[in-house]
Amino acid sequence: MSVAVRPATAADVPLVLDLIRGLAEYERLAHEVRATEDGLRDALFGPQPGAEALIAEVHGAPVGFALFFHNFSTFLGRRGLYLEDLFVRPEYRGTGIGRRLLAEVAALAVARGCQRLEWSVLKWNAPAIGFYRALGAVPLDEWTTFRLAGDTLATLAAARPATP
């Protein structure tokens, strides 16, 4: 099977959105997808891109993607890569495409002097967790991520004293 991985281009925005929806369905989170083509285009290819994407193709047909951005570790004092999404269409699973995409992102991380590549996985996703562990990835079990969103975010923001 001939697999190729290439950077996404602006022409891929509808494809990337379709793959995001595919991932959300797999994660049982399809109801959370509110992304639009315009928002993605701006994030990936606007004047100040905030994320990057790679597309995996089999015989020229897109079958998966990786989307990532830089984070920053104050302890290391340098940026790392955070993999927001990794997805391979169901009919192409188990053929090494996910590993290939992850390896391409890892190679970018190393080339850019990053010392860490991180991502999050749903705890029920045992196949993915087994795959990540087999690669040597370690779960950061001692940490919990918290989120403020919507009304609670707005409420806290409004609690800030007015600028004099």
Added chain:
Amino acid sequence: MSVAVRPATAADVPLVLDLIRGLAEYERLAHEVRATEDGLRDALFGPQPGAEALIAEVHGAPVGFALFFHNFSTFLGRRGLYLEDLFVRPEYRGTGIGRRLLAEVAALAVARGCQRLEWSVLKWNAPAIGFYRALGAVPLDEWTTFRLAGDTLATLAAARPATP
């Protein structure tokens, strides 16, 4: 008590590094700090900044900081803010400075059209977790973060097929 919060400037880099070390000591992770002033200066004030910082002052003396960067949600199709560090020197805890710093970051998130502010906390840090819950923040308990670093990252990167 007169508390002011202001953006960090390049002149604050030694101060920020000192505050990072203070946080690392509190988190019992001081042995992990390898950041340097040069690395921080580049990340915060270089040609392509990858993070931002706010400094909290009491009567003009710096007592805490927040350091954050943009992440990106493919489901929302927009960027958010990720708070990497929030720290107030021990002798100033319990005076509302941490809440004030978090509110300032929340206000920046709202002003920039972000719908989420996220951060991670060590699971044993019960005082911080209580504080975050009281603000309405929710733990993303259904997710685990994985990390590839050092040799395992390099090994995966090297597994990528050579470019033809």
